[in-house]
Amino acid sequence: MTPIAEKFRTAGQELRRAEYEQNVLFRVSTLWGFSEKGISLPVAVGHNIASGPVQFMLDPDAAPDANCGMVQFGAGKLWVRYAAQLTCPRAFEMVENGELDPAFLIPWHIVNTEECELNPDLSGWRACGVATVMMGNSGVSVGAG
Numbered sequence: 001m002t003p004i005a006e007k008f009r010t011a012g013q014e015l016r017r018a019e020y021e022q023n024v025l026f027r028v029s030t031l032w033g034f035s036e037k038g039i040s041l042p043v044a045v046g047h048n049i050a051s052g053p054v055q056f057m058l059d060p061d062a063a064p065d066a067n068c069g070m071v072q073f074g075a076g077k078l079w080v081r082y083a084a085q086l087t088c089p090r091a092f093e094m095v096e097n098g099e100l101d102p103a104f105l106i107p108w109h110i111v112n113t114e115e116c117e118l119n120p121d122l123s124g125w126r127a128c129g130v131a132t133v134m135m136g137n138s139g140v141s142v143g144a145g
Contacts, residue, residue: 028067028082032057038088041108043100052090059083059109066111076118078125083111
């Protein structure tokens with residue numbers, strides 16, 4: 001390699017390293033999803049129900065700082081927190097059958113915090129299995145991870 005090519009290669013590596021070591025804050029503005037599998041939802045302390053299919057979207061009533069994240073490129077870490085509303089048809093069935101209080105027809109308000117790591121090959125992010133879900137309607141906090 002010529003000295004000029006080596007100089008450009010070294011400068012490029014230093015520039016990439018500087019970009020990699022930056023911290024970036026970001027806002028989550030759109031998020032929605034649907035799960036056919038469902039989850040275990042707390043409806044009272046020590047009592048969960050199988051939700052059946054679940055639909056969720058960002059909570060329009062959440063505080064402005066509820067939907068944000070931070071990337072630490074130098075550490076290869078990403079944290080994201082989002083507030084969402086969660087609904088499931090199973091709750092409607094249970095209310096109709098008298099198994100659940102009608103208050104559970106109001107969407108559950110959840111706040112989820114996820115920690116992710118950068119893939120070693122820099123191809124993307126993977127969840128570390130560290131998540132905290134706070135359920136609003138039931139008054140029960142659920143830790144996942």
